[in-house]
Amino acid sequence: MSTVINDTIATVIDGKRVIVKKPELLAPAGTLEKLKIAIHYGADAVYIGGQEYGLRSNAGNFTLEEMKEGVEFARKYGAKVYVTTNIYAHNENIDGLEDYLRGLQEAGVTGIIVADPLIIETCRRVAPKVEVHLSTQQSLSNWRAVQYWKEEGLHRVVLARETTSEEMREMKEKVDIEIETFIHGAMCIAYSGRCVLSNHMTARDSNRGGCCQSCRWDYDLYSLDEGNEQALFAENDSPFAMSPKDLKLVESIPKLIELGIDSLKIEGRMKSIHYIATVVSVYRKVIDTYCADPENFQIKQEWLEELEKCANRPAAPAFFEGTPGMEEQLFGVHGKKASHDFAGLVLDYDKDTGMVTLQQRNFFRPGDEVEFFGPEIENFTQTVEAIWDEKGNELDAARHPLQIVRFKTEKPVYPNNMMRKGLE
Amino acid sequence: MKKPELLVTPHSVDSIEPLIATGADAFVLGEQRYGLRLAGEFNREDMKHAIGKAHAKGKKVYVAVNAIFHNDIANELDDYIAFVKEAGADAIIFGDPAVLMAVRAVAPDMPLHWNTETTATNYFTCNYWGQRGAVRAVLARELSMDEVIEVKENAEVAIEVQVHGMTCMFQSKRPLLGHYFEYQGKVMEIENRKEAKNMLLYDKERDNKYPIFEDQNGTHIMSPNDICIIDELAEMIEAGIDSFKIDGVLHSPEYLLEVTKLYRQAIDLCVENLEEYEEVKEELLEKIEELQPAHRPLDTGFFFKETVY
Numbered sequence: 001m002s003t004v005i006n007d008t009i010a011t012v013i014d015g016k017r018v019i020v021k022k023p024e025l026l027a028p029a030g031t032l033e034k035l036k037i038a039i040h041y042g043a044d045a046v047y048i049g050g051q052e053y054g055l056r057s058n059a060g061n062f063t064l065e066e067m068k069e070g071v072e073f074a075r076k077y078g079a080k081v082y083v084t085t086n087i088y089a090h091n092e093n094i095d096g097l098e099d100y101l102r103g104l105q106e107a108g109v110t111g112i113i114v115a116d117p118l119i120i121e122t123c124r125r126v127a128p129k130v131e132v133h134l135s136t137q138q139s140l141s142n143w144r145a146v147q148y149w150k151e152e153g154l155h156r157v158v159l160a161r162e163t164t165s166e167e168m169r170e171m172k173e174k175v176d177i178e179i180e181t182f183i184h185g186a187m188c189i190a191y192s193g194r195c196v197l198s199n200h201m202t203a204r205d206s207n208r209g210g211c212c213q214s215c216r217w218d219y220d221l222y223s224l225d226e227g228n229e230q231a232l233f234a235e236n237d238s239p240f241a242m243s244p245k246d247l248k249l250v251e252s253i254p255k256l257i258e259l260g261i262d263s264l265k266i267e268g269r270m271k272s273i274h275y276i277a278t279v280v281s282v283y284r285k286v287i288d289t290y291c292a293d294p295e296n297f298q299i300k301q302e303w304l305e306e307l308e309k310c311a312n313r314p315a316a317p318a319f320f321e322g323t324p325g326m327e328e329q330l331f332g333v334h335g336k337k338a339s340h341d342f343a344g345l346v347l348d349y350d351k352d353t354g355m356v357t358l359q360q361r362n363f364f365r366p367g368d369e370v371e372f373f374g375p376e377i378e379n380f381t382q383t384v385e386a387i388w389d390e391k392g393n394e395l396d397a398a399r400h401p402l403q404i405v406r407f408k409t410e411k412p413v414y415p416n417n418m419m420r421k422g423l424e
Numbered sequence: 425m426k427k428p429e430l431l432v433t434p435h436s437v438d439s440i441e442p443l444i445a446t447g448a449d450a451f452v453l454g455e456q457r458y459g460l461r462l463a464g465e466f467n468r469e470d471m472k473h474a475i476g477k478a479h480a481k482g483k484k485v486y487v488a489v490n491a492i493f494h495n496d497i498a499n500e501l502d503d504y505i506a507f508v509k510e511a512g513a514d515a516i517i518f519g520d521p522a523v524l525m526a527v528r529a530v531a532p533d534m535p536l537h538w539n540t541e542t543t544a545t546n547y548f549t550c551n552y553w554g555q556r557g558a559v560r561a562v563l564a565r566e567l568s569m570d571e572v573i574e575v576k577e578n579a580e581v582a583i584e585v586q587v588h589g590m591t592c593m594f595q596s597k598r599p600l601l602g603h604y605f606e607y608q609g610k611v612m613e614i615e616n617r618k619e620a621k622n623m624l625l626y627d628k629e630r631d632n633k634y635p636i637f638e639d640q641n642g643t644h645i646m647s648p649n650d651i652c653i654i655d656e657l658a659e660m661i662e663a664g665i666d667s668f669k670i671d672g673v674l675h676s677p678e679y680l681l682e683v684t685k686l687y688r689q690a691i692d693l694c695v696e697n698l699e700e701y702e703e704v705k706e707e708l709l710e711k712i713e714e715l716q717p718a719h720r721p722l723d724t725g726f727f728f729k730e731t732v733y
């Protein structure tokens with residue numbers, strides 16, 4: 001990790017090499033609550049969806065009012081807000097686009113993430129203050145195409161998930177443009193933008209947000225030999241599947257930083273605040289620790305374990321070091337349960353009594369072992385003792401979602417810290 | 425009324441002359457290193473011969489350079505495109521902007537056809553690529569007839585529409601068939617079946633069979649039905665659609681020949697004698713039905729289907 005690829009990345013202070021070009025940590029934010037949590041837990045930027053033109057039609061998208069509030073909140077932390085506007089539009093989507101983009105500019109968002117040249121060109125014309133970032137939906141995977149988009153005046157490109165680290169290196173060497181790449185989360189097994197399985201199977205347009213994840217279903221594989229169908233699987237074989245493991249590049253963060261990648265992106269606008277908080281805080285630590293002292297950096301076991309606490313599918317590095325093999329696909333399984341449940345969100349803490357006020361997010365009861373985490377504290381675990389409701393009645397358990405409860409914590413906690421519970 | 429071009433995808437050099445004899449006006453060909461899901465493999469020599477044969481009869485050849493490129497092959501594009509130009513191709517079909525860059529560098533006068541398959545979905549974007557050098561856009565097969573016609577009405581470039589054959593639903597860079605055999609412990613199977621394009625995925629719930637194959641560009645999954653709109657050409661001809669494509673991928677050369685003959689008849693009649701076309705179009709459709717392999721039903725693709733999102 002000591003080869004300096006680009007001397008604008010690091011400098012030497014008191015004989016010690018430190019990274020000066022820290023990549024942006026970019027997190028998903030499906031809702032205003034998620035936006036606030038992502039930024040609070042250390043994201044430098046978030047991407048959100050608007051009411052239209054984005055690919056997650058069901059990801060709790062933002063109204064213009066909510067966007068404004070989100071942008072203001074982000075600004076206080078020096079964070080940025082990008083809006084995914086990455087559908088491939090049909091003719092009927094052209095009407096209304098100008099107003100929509102003007103609205104985004106007015107809301108003060110930093111940039112939009114776009115695939116369709118229709119939206120790129122319209123944005124340049126009607127909302128010129130908004131940065132234009134090329135979406136991964138364009139499956140951008142070579143440096144000459146990167147050069148093309150640079151010449152077209154784009155501010156940043158998001159690479160195809162099929163791009164290897166060597167390919168990224170060549171792109172960075174040959175073209176001077178901001179590069180964003182995915183580091184964590186679920187992904188398409190197809191080249192993005194090149195899958196219309198859902199159009200065929202369910203009459204829902206995947207390139208306008210209607211994907212039904214048909215690639216995660218099971219199929220039987222046959223061959224057709226002179227008109228006769230022959231099963232290519234035995235009675236108790238797992239069916240043909242093309243479900244990929246999720247992406248996880250936590251151990252490759254140093255390499256990504258040394259390559260000079262500008263933005264590291266976490267997938268998952270549909271994911272819970274617990275997931276976002278966990279993943280963002282781990283990557284925040286990895287990036288900061290590496291940048292402060294790259295020579296002595298070592299990945300900590302506890303960071304890896306932390307990520308497991310919210311992982312609902314096995315994960316792998318995908319294309320980062322070359323085409324992934326069979327072991328990076330899932331056969332006969334459809335994911336796993338995360339090792340921990342999100343049990344509660346801290347609303348308040350009383351120093352004098354040592355009592356936390358907590359919003360319940362999953363069932364827990366006295367005697368349960370729980371873990372608290374958050375940007376202000378070191379993770380700690382404790383056993384829950386007596387629990388009271390808001391009125392001071394003692395409870396046998398915290399049973400109701402969003403119920404407000406109080407109990408004693410062994411160490412101080414802060415608003416927006418989270419409590420999770422291990423699952424046996 | 426203008427006659428649209430009848431464009432077909434030949435399997436080999438030997439198919440060119442018979443296809444011309446049955447009525448093809450133009451050909452799409454290439455090699456899988458640069459082009460996607462081609463009916464046949466045309467190396468450089470083949471390409472020269474094919475172009476020679478087509479040009480001798482006044483027909484056109486478009487070379488497919490529409491793969492999604494990574495750096496390695498992107499670095500070869502100048503050389504390949506210079507060759508394609510020298511071979512006398514009438515146009516280059518592209519999706520990846522890297523091809524545009526290479527054409528600007530080594531063959532600036534070469535006409536370009538924009539074809540990304542799934543993402544050519546509105547007229548503005550067709551015109552965008554037009555302003556950057558494309559003379560034609562090949563529309564996504566997921567558009568309805570009304571959308572196709574609205575694109576044509578607003579397009580500054582020629583518009584090509586697939587009217588017959590299989591379409592691609594999915595492309596992954598991963599070798600998914602190889603991985604499945606490996607998972608089953610049948611590594612030999614990969615070698616045995618590498619060249620075979622006779623595998624199907626069976627979707628129980630929909631009772632559909634999707635052809636699936638692997639090549640240098642990854643794994644491709646194809647539609648369960650063949651589009652056939654031989655009986656629905658009038659509206660598009662009237663609207664002035666410039667080119668009708670019949671895709672012969674995963675079909676036999678004989679099948680392609682017969683289908684081309686029937687579409688030739690349909691287009692000619694539709695332009696020259698609409699009344700007669702209306703009378704015989706059912707018959708033409710029935711003739712195609714008779715040609716269909718058992719596992720390949722016909723349908724009208726997305727032309728008359730509503731898609732939501």
Ligand code: SF4
Binds near residue numbers: 188189197198212216
């Ligand atoms: S079906 Fe799978 S590969 Fe296709 S768009 Fe949806 S998630 Fe991606």
